């Protein structure tokens with residue numbers, strides 16, 4: 568079964584609009600038994616999504632449970648409202664200054680609170696010639712800090728492909744994702760791990776990604792805000 572994550576990013580502008588999207592997608596997936604949908608709305612709408620019965624991911628969290636950290640949301644708080652997943656290390660957060668070290672602390676804190684981290688890795692355009700080294704470092708910094716039997720989802724998201732329409736060649740993505748799985752197996756003994764692709768996924772290209780052996784699903788940003796478009800993505804994913 569493929570996993571599709573709807574990353575709403577900092578959208579939509581009201582709870583009512585968030586509710587409309589969530590209701591529409593949950594209604595849609597009622598008849599789709601072969602696709603797993605996880606919805607990642609902004610913090611303010613997490614409870615709503617949870618109450619509607621969705622599988623829900625936060626888009627970030629802090630690395631301490633409580634304390635004098637103005638403006639932060641802790642993994643303990645997420646756990647206490649019933650959230651099961653948290654996206655960490657998204658490139659839009661790395662761009663704002665998050666380092667591999669901070670992300671590793673966040674992953675550890677999330678796991679301590681029984682949240683499943685969705686760890687994003689991927690290279691910038693400038694890093695393309697060194698893609699494998701960059702991804703290896705991103706993975707190593709996290710996996711050196713956690714026991715390898717923990718459940719964690721990886722999203723390979725080339726930074727240059729996010730929100731640009733310039734998606735990665737699906738065969739290249741397949742190679743990178745197979746590299747990620749091999750690396751985690753050989754270096755850390757991690758054998759069962761889901762690796763998703765993210766970066767300008769839409770209803771036209773999702774089929775090309777999901778038909779690859781090592782692509783277990785997709786992290787969808789922009790297209791998850793367009794009801795009909797995302798419904799098509801879910802339908803296609805359900806057919807795998």
Ligand code: PGA
Pocket residue numbers: 574724728729730731765766767768786787788789790
């Ligand atoms: P995009 O975003 O689908 O809009 O490229 C993907 C993501 O940021 O996770």
